[in-house]
Amino acid sequence: MPCHSTDIITTPSLTMPTPPTSTSLMKEGVAKYPLQGVAAMVFVTNEESTVPFTRLFNPSATDTFYTTSTTELDAALQSGYSLVTGDPETFIYPTQICGSVPFYRLFNGNAKDNFYTTSESERTSFLSQGYADVEIAGYVLPFEASQCD
Numbered sequence: 001m002p003c004h005s006t007d008i009i010t011t012p013s014l015t016m017p018t019p020p021t022s023t024s025l026m027k028e029g030v031a032k033y034p035l036q037g038v039a040a041m042v043f044v045t046n047e048e049s050t051v052p053f054t055r056l057f058n059p060s061a062t063d064t065f066y067t068t069s070t071t072e073l074d075a076a077l078q079s080g081y082s083l084v085t086g087d088p089e090t091f092i093y094p095t096q097i098c099g100s101v102p103f104y105r106l107f108n109g110n111a112k113d114n115f116y117t118t119s120e121s122e123r124t125s126f127l128s129q130g131y132a133d134v135e136i137a138g139y140v141l142p143f144e145a146s147q148c149d
Helices: 022-028 070-078 120-127
Strands: 003-005 040-043 054-058 063-067 101-108 113-117 132-142
Touching (some): 054 070, 113 120, 120 132
Antiparallel strands (some): 040 132
């Protein structure tokens, strides 16, 4: 199963993309958000039980948005977001499976910022800073993959 994180180490079954350069971040208008590390592993092929995890960007809000929902995708495209090209298409689990963890989506309306994390402590910290829980965007494999018993 080819996996990919949002940061490239390549093995026959696992791929993690390279971190974006500061130049590519500037082109996206998100230079204020430095790369913080790998959050999780996602698939670069549509594996059994996975769904597309689409990445969009809104230059006016300098916000990146990910979704598995075609309804959310259509609404985001109508409200100024555009599809991000150049990244590999990614796939995640819509429900929890053995070894997967929740990928939390939080949003700060004042900052117009979506934030994603697998870390419960990071989620709690952002909630205390004015972000609101939106949903579990899906389920991903932790960077340090766990094994099923």
